Amino acid sequence: TQLLEQSPQFLSIQEGENLTVYCNSSSVFSSLQWYRQEPGEGPVLLVTVVTGGEVKKLKRLTFQFGDARKDSSLHITAAQPGDTGLYLCAGARGAGNNRKLIWGLGTSLAVNP
């Protein structure tokens, strides 16, 4: 059972287009993180959202945490080829040594020039 549904799984768009990636769950997370991963490398943290309803912006990327802390979205404005990569969301549960990240399946984004 996938506890964190991420969609779409694959996305191919033209440079300049906007896109939104969604992560949804029926369970509450203490925080949710978005990562970007390039081939052959480990994921790199983009942002952590903690508060329900929170919105964070990172240049052309806008991240939102749902009011109930069960879902999140990543919106990219005017996508560029450099945005190409695998985007992963991960929800945190537990604390201390019992803290675990629940991963979405990932969204493979290709931005064509």
Add this chain to the structure above:
Amino acid sequence: GAVVSQHPSWVICKSGTSVKIECRSLDFQATTMFWYRQFPKQSLMLMATSNEGSKATYEQGVEKDKFLINHASLTLSTLTVTSAHPEDSSFYICSAPRITEAFFGQGTRLTVV
């Protein structure tokens, strides 16, 4: 930010041999580290949680005798793939949590021939 170093970045080994992958937290101590396996353009699959000074916790379906984990110090965890087979070929990534975030190693591309 925190740095996690994983070594080697890639390795090719013969079927039946063992391969050791190291994961080091360079500027912080990690009592817990996570080992993941990842297939191309897919999300991270948690294999096991490495606990400093105690036995690792393995996820369901992961053979603990095949994937040996040792967490001998607060900055080093190792994953040994024993008696490797071609189906073990994959991208292996470690991560170490620090406060509320997870920091990832660069990953190891294992190819078993």
